[in-house]
Amino acid sequence: MPTYEVPIVTADIAINADFDVLLLKNLINIQDNRLQICGALDEFIDGYQQWINTQRADVDKFDDTRRQVGTGIIERMDVAKSRIRQGVHLLKNDSVVAEAFGLANQAMREQMIQSGYDVPKWRPFQLAFVLLSLASCIDETDDYRQELDLIWFPTGGGKTEAYLAVAAFVILWRRLSFSAVAAGGTVSMMRYTLRLLTTQQFMRACRLICALELLRLDYPRLGEERISIGLWVGSNSSPNTLRQAQDIVNKIQGGKREEMSQFVLTSCPWCQTPFDNVAKNIKIGFKSFDFHCSNLQCAFGAQNIALPCQVVDEVLYVKPPTLLIGTLDKFAMLAWKPETQSFFGRHGNRPPELIIQDELHLISSALGSIAGIYEAAISTVIEQKLVGPKYIASTATIKEANTQVKKLFAQQPAIFPPVGISSEDSYFAKTVALDEQPGRLYLGYLAPxxxxxxxxxxxxxxxxxxxxxxxxxxxxxxxxxxxxxxxxxxxxxxxxxxxxxxxxxxxxxxxxxxxxxxxxxxxxxxxxxxxxxxxxxxxxxxxxxxxxxxxxxxxxxxxxxxxxxxxxxxxxxxxxxxxxxxxxxxxxxxxxxxxxxxxxxxxxxxxxxxxxxxxxxxxxxxxxxxxxxxxxRDQSRSLSHYENFRAYHQSFYRYVEPTSVTPYTYQARKRALHAGLVIVLRHSIPFMLADNDARNFDKNDVQIQAVIQAFINRCSNADPERCQEIEAHVKQIINEWHQIVATDIDNSVCYSALDDRSKQSLLYRHGQSERGQWATLQSMRNVENTGLMKLL
Ligand SMILES: [Zn+2]
The missing domain is CATH 3.40.50.300 (P-loop containing nucleotide triphosphate hydrolases)
Structure with missing residues (x-):
């Protein structure tokens, strides 16, 4: 049997310091102890700086061609180091940033303790990443605001904790920096692909939000509005309406206890006590749905306060959650439902400032291409109110990230940690030699x-x-x-x-x-x-x-x-x-x-x-x-891998396929460009929001023109080679819309009439009996690779 032992990669690098900045408890009091803690953080970066210097010295010894590549690598590390330093500089000089950072550490620490850690501790790359992203998350004019920070780390390294910490920081910073009204609403959107979102992951984010909400209760400066989390997923996973929620409760009370799983949360995310008494655990009101923990020892159960976790769409639209976790899928509903407006900042709320995309490499092929157009629409809507959201993504395996990030987000990725001269050592992640620690052993088995x-x-x-x-x-x-x-x-x-x-x-x-x-x-x-x-x-x-x-x-x-x-x-x-x-x-x-x-x-x-x-x-x-x-034996892929077993496993990261996304091909545009346009107009312009407002469309209106131009620019930035095609296609959609409104003598145009025959719909779903102008996705579940053939 062929075998190969793949060495493991560790994130636990040694940091020598008297004051351990990796211990979360040491960072909580930063506000009172700023000099000492910032000094220790500076020392923490000095370690990285010194390591970069030794790398630089190595590069100087290279021949000319290799030196050029090496210099590029050093430059990227220098940028990362400067950004981390800038984070510490902010902590030193901005008391609100320091306050938010200390509280974020406190919330993360409590979340980790509830998850079973005895002594919560950062891995160096996690702490470095939080510091690195501080400035661009809160300063719209920061040089790196429009670069996507991509955490690229092997599976099991702790990427989730790193981006959750950034989310906690941004949530707290917004509460401390703005008036109650501006600070409220949805601060961050986190997206997963369908198959990825497991209860385990939702629970982890819920636990952090519980920690933040408990902090808020003790800390009046964090405002009156609850810090909450909302799960926005397809109707198969959680109820869309209060009525559906009540039906589920009735079924549970009728003896079908397994129905509880439809609420996704089946136990208290804070203390893990199962929800086994539906009458106590779920309270449904006129416009409310709440989870309650029945454990009197639990911080939430003892005070009988509702858990800050929401799964019913109808309630999410009324009270937008601080952190919205959604499947990519669900974002298709932005074109259809005016209520989704609430996630983009309404009644004076700032729009979301942080968008987190987990497992970026999964946003690929047909799904990724369609998602790219929706992404352009979302960022255009936010750009109407802010410079644009800060994007963070994570992945363990990716190739040609630059192209993918450009096509999806119209941005450059800044990969963290940046690779070192040797692919085995980036300072924050090191390949452990096999004589120090066994790796993962792969064996090939073939029974011919x-x-x-x-x-x-x-x-x-x-x-x-x-x-x-x-x-x-x-x-x-x-x-x-x-x-x-x-x-x-x-x-x-x-x-x-x-x-x-x-x-x-x-x-x-x-x-x-x-x-x-x-x-x-x-x-x-x-x-x-x-x-x-x-x-x-x-x-x-x-x-x-x-x-x-x-x-x-x-x-x-x-x-x-x-x-x-x-x-x-x-x-x-x-x-x-x-x-x-x-x-x-x-x-x-x-x-x-x-x-x-x-x-x-x-x-x-x-x-x-x-x-x-x-x-x-x-x-x-x-x-x-x-x-x-x-x-x-009958799979040719199997046979060729069996034959090349060693070579393949020796460097299998090199064999990772580049992910391809092509949001602006004709096929993708045909399916989603009109939906993107509807989203930007509905959610950016108040008189275009409601269902009947579709008839307010006027292609000569200055405000409408400005939003459309912003959308065209955003799409063109993602795919400059197709900018003319994109513009022409948008114009075609505009003309179609204009024509419909111009001939609408009985004022019957709307976005979606469902099955109302007296109305004229712009959007219709595939298979709907009453048609409209544009077939529009209601989810991305069925986005498959489809080919379009043009007969000449
Ligand atoms: Zn509890």
Whole structure:
């Protein structure tokens, strides 16, 4: 079997200092102790500065061609370092910034303690990133306001904590800096792709918002308006209306307790007490929906205050949440629903100033292209009120980020941490040499005589029995047995999960029993004697028919998957622990269980990015990960990867496919450009907002013209080569709209008439019986690669 050990990357670099700035508790009092703390932060940056200097000295020794490349790398590091310094400079000189920074550390610390950390501590890159982004998040004139800060770090490095900390800072800074009215409303939008948003991630953000809300209750300067979080996702995941919410409550009260998962939150995000008494946990009012915690020991339960978490769309529109978490999908509704206006700052609220895009590399192909046009619309709306929002994104695997960020955001990315001269060391992230710490071991397995229905069985049987044979007699048996006990089996499709399930029922069992017989023969014991053997007894307990086998797929509800995630954390001695988890690619982004160390990947995934993401789920703690790729004899991709096993694994980051987004091709424009135009006009101009306001469209109106021009400019900036096409296409849409209004003798034009035949709609959904002018998406769920053919 070919093997390759991929070294791990660590974010835990040593920082020598008397005053440890990485401890969150040390940063909380910055306001009272500014000199000392800023001095220590300066020292923290000195470490980076010195390291850059040694890199510079190395570059000076290069020959001319290499020196040119090297100088570019040094320049990027210098910029990052200066920006971090500038963050500290702000803390020194701006008391409001210092106050917000101290409080943000306090909220993050409390959030981490609630999540189970004993001594909350920053990883150096997290703290550096927060400092680096401070200025551009709060100063619209900052040089880096219009660069997207891209956190690029391997999976498991702690990217989420880094951007959550920035969000906390911006939320607090806005409360401390502006009048109550201006400071209110939605401050930040965080976006996930559909398959990514797991309850685990929503809970983490909820916990931070709970911490901020508790802070606010003790700190009058943070204002009267609650600090809250809203989940804005499709109707399949959470209720859209209070009526739907009430229906769910009724079902739960009628005995269908599993319906609780429709509210996404099924336990208190602060203390984790399950919501098992719906009458106490959910309160629905005339225009309100609230979660309540029933644990009297919990900060929220004790005071009986509503949790600051909202999942019902109807309430989100009335009370826009401070932090809005939405799936990309849902943003299609901005064209349809005037109520969504509330997220862009109304009644005197400032618009959102921070937009966070998680897992940027997933915003690609057809979905990414459509998302690009919606993105242009959103930023145009915000630009009408501010210079523009600050963008932050994160990824673990990306290639050609420049092109992608340009097409999606019309910005340049500033990658953090910037790479060093060697790809193995950026100061903040270091590849750990294999002699210092084992890496993740990849093995290639190919059974040329077995079909893909049968090839998993011998492998799985061997993996089930191996820990027993290897470690049962060891002094550390308990720890070692647990280390590679639970097996994660990855599949490219649901069908694969079904196959494996059948395989465990029949074939794995046969192979397992054969291995047991071989063991008995080796030992030379008869049927009676073998029963006295300890290892034999353990083997019997692990017979495939006695295994706990779970599934993690999109067929299960979020709640069911969440239960499996929790059970995967259980050690093997727990009766509810899981032996085998059969999963689809949904685990490659959401699963974060440090205990997992053994994985089988069935078939070579289509992309390298997916392969890296998926296999990075194991070996995240001190137990080294083992990944066995089960190649299929009838899959040509499998065969070529098997043959090039070593070369591929030696540098698989190099094989990551560039993500392609082409928002301004004719196909993408045809599907979304008109929606973008509707969004910018509805949400930027008050007399264009309501449904009937569609008839107020006047292409000669100065205000309308200005907004349209801003939209054209934003789109053209993203794709300068197509600027003429874009402009011509927008003009065509304008003329169509103008024509409709000009011939509207009975005042019947509106944005969407649904099925009202007396009205004339601009927008209609695919499949709607009454048509309108433009077919318009209501979600991005069904955005697939479609080709358009032009017949000449
Ligand atoms: Zn609670």
């Amino acid at each position: 005589m077995l079909s893909r229905q049968r090839n998993l069985a011998p492998l799985a049987a061997a993996l089930l029995i191996a820990p027993l044979l290897l470690f049962s007699k060891d002094a550390d048996a308990e720890v070692l047995l647990d280390a590679w006990w639970s097996m994660l089996v990855y599949h490219g499709s649901l069908k694969g999960v079904g196959n494996s399930h059948n395989s465990f029922n029949i074939l794995v069992k046969e192979h397992y029993e054969r291995l047991m017989q071989e063991y008995q023969q080796q030992k030379g014991l008869d049927n009676k004697q073998i029963e006295q053997d300890d290892v034999w007894q353990l083997m019997k307990k692990r017979l495939p028919s006695r295994l706990n086998i779970a599934q993690l797929t999109s067929n299960s509800t979020a709640q069911q998957n969440e239960t499996i995630f929790s059970r995967l954390k259980f050690e093997r001695t727990n009766p509810d622990s899981i032996d085998v988890a059969l999963a689809t690619n949904m685990v490659s982004v959401g699963l974060d269980v440090s205990r997992m160390s053994l994985m089988v990947v069935n078939g070579q995934p289509i992309t390298t990015a997916e392969y890296i993401q998926a296999s990075s789920r194991v070996g995240r703690s001190h137990v080294p990960g083992i990944v066995i790729t089960n190649y299929y």
